[in-house]
Amino acid sequence: MINDEWYVSAYGFYLTCHSSFIIPLVLTVTNLTKAYSGRTVLMVPELRLSPGIHYFRGGNGSGKTTFFRTVAGLLPFSGEILLENQYEINRDPVAYRFRVNYAEAEPLYPAFLTPRDLVGFVGQAKKAPPGQVDTLLETLGVDKFWTQTTGTFSSGMLKKLSLLLAFLGEPRLVLLDEPLTTLDVATAAKLFDYIRQLRTEQNVSFLLTSHQDISLTGLDLTGTWQVGERVIAAVN
């Protein structure tokens, strides 16, 4: 016989099933609109990214950097961006930014600062675990210009420093805008080994852009996305 008790246990069963079927997503974007001075550059009704490595491609001016800077929390926008089904960029700004790291396509720093200054500052903010800086210095070769001011850097040196900063702490999502540009071949190989290691050992997710052929990196891509005409669409 169906009574109150039956309804209570049925509802409990429903809740148990429902919570265990939540799909793990690293990023959920809903109703995103990004405009510059009234000119809309991106309109993304919904974008759901599962954990993994996602490649965003598109022509010059299509909106890739705008999307990355928005997801990094550097640009105002309308809509919702949710990290790991949990942290919304505007509702939980500190927790969200603590877990999302970003390397610019064309990094620029105050000319008088050195890698030692910047790594000290960012490492503290991101709570870099012991030993992490030493590993990254060696992997990316930044140890060779650790105390040199960035105003004297080549573009490749700036790129190496920006990548190092983007790995500091224990991010859940790392955004790398054009990581291959100006990077020498040997360092690029080490970079992609490091990405693979973070992916398999710590379940860190990555969003990448590149005008180069990303398949040459040997990375196992979870998704490829085309940015253009103000939208972001999955590439099958």
Ligand SMILES: Nc1ncnc2c1ncn2[C@@H]1O[C@H](COP(=O)(O)OP(=O)(O)OP(=O)(O)O)[C@@H](O)[C@H]1O
């Ligand atoms: N600060 C800004 N103010 C106004 N418009 C901007 C600004 N930044 C970018 N845009 C415009 O937004 C559009 C997208 O630019 P974005 O830099 O996101 O493209 P992209 O896909 O990263 O290009 P590329 O491959 O050349 O780096 C372009 O039309 C650009 O002119």
